[in-house]
Amino acid sequence: MCSNIAIFAGNTTTLMQLLIFILAYPVLWLISILPFRLLYLFSDMVYIILYRLAGYRKKTVRNNLQLVFPGLSDRERLQIEKKFYRHLSDVFLEIVKTLSISAETMEKRFVYTNVEEIRKLEKNKSVILLFPHYANWEWTSSLDPQVSSKGYAVYKRIKNSYFDRLVKRIRGKFGTTLIETRETIRVIRKNQRDHVQAVYGFLSDQSPLMSKAIYWEDFMGINVPVHVGAEILAKRTGLAVMYLRIEKVKRGYYQGTFLPLAENPESFPDYDITDLFLREVEKQIRETPEYYFWTHKRWKHRGRQPEQKKK
Known part of the structure; x- marks a missing residue:
């Protein structure tokens, strides 16, 4: 009886997931085929809905900005907040736009300024590429055609x-393969056995689970647990580590520097490698804070560092 109920509940969940997808996908596709000029007009409307009407995670954004920039006035933080939500609206729609964007258009809108740096390394080594939730991190999937190595992106599976x-x-439109965190070491080892050179992309700026917090460091002046998995993997496998500095040049145009x-x-x-990464992220946030992903609760574990794990 219990097993039948569980099967029924599972089937119902799957059906609901399918229904939501069927309803949402045509809308997403229609948005993706909009010319960029119309896409950004639509983004202006999304901004009003997200920020002014729904107030999407506004409390989290304000708390984060107040924590990180206590020396700024309320007016200055509010300016950053508004700019952030405009940028966030753009990024949401740019991600959808990736559904139909051509390789030629993507190459014009996301430019790698010094791709020769990673090409030099990949001749002899595979590379772990670290970057934060900054500017448009999703368009880094355009890297694969620029290098000879196979591209992988480590991600967290979506429940639906x-x-x-x-x-x-x-994310795989231009050749990148997505792998879950738990698969990463297995994929790296297999590629090494098969002599496959690869670039592994890691988004490493968010807060780890407290159960997995083994290292704490100041990030934007606040002591928090930080992800160290990429560094541990690099040391265990001998992969080189690079930082991808993503900058927003203007609306709809980005550049990446290795x-x-x-x-x-x-x-x-x-x-030390983790610290080097954090310092680069901090530098970008301080230069242009509105392009960081402030809706994440990055500093939620501040003040909870166990005594035995202090640096």
Whole structure:
């Protein structure tokens, strides 16, 4: 009886997921085929809905900005807040636009300023590429055609399996393969055995689970747990580590610059590579804060560092 109820509940959930996807997908597709001029007019409307009507995570954004920029006036933080929501609306729609965007258009709108830096490394080594939720991180999927290595992006599976497949399709449009965190070491080891050079993209700026918090460091002046998985993998496998500095040039146009962090990570003291990454992220946030993803509760574990884990 219990097993039958569980099966029925599972089937109902799957059916609901499919229904939501069927209703949403045509809308997403229609948005994706809009010319960029109309796309950004629509983004202006999305901004009004997100920010002024729905107030999407506005409390979280304000708390984060107050924590990070206590020296700014309320008016200055409000200006950052408004600019952030305009940018957020753009990014949401740019992600949808990826459904139908051509390779030629993407190449014009996301330019890599010094791709030769990663090309030099990939001749001899696979690379772990670190970057934060900054500017338009999703369009980094355009890197794959620029390099000879196979591109992978580490991601967290979406509960709705239909949307999960859609995300894989969007992010894999230009050749990148998505792998879950738990699969990463297995894929790296297999590629090394098969002599496959690869670039592994990691978004590493968000807060880890407290159960997995093994290292704490100041980020924007606040002591918090930080992800160290990419550094641990680099040291265990000998992969080089680079930072991708993503900048918004103007609306709808971005550029990425590769900054070497550690060609031989095993020679670095523990957590130094992670610290180098955090310092680069901080630098970008302080320069142009409105392009950081302030809706995440990045500093939610502040003040909860166990005594035995202090740096």
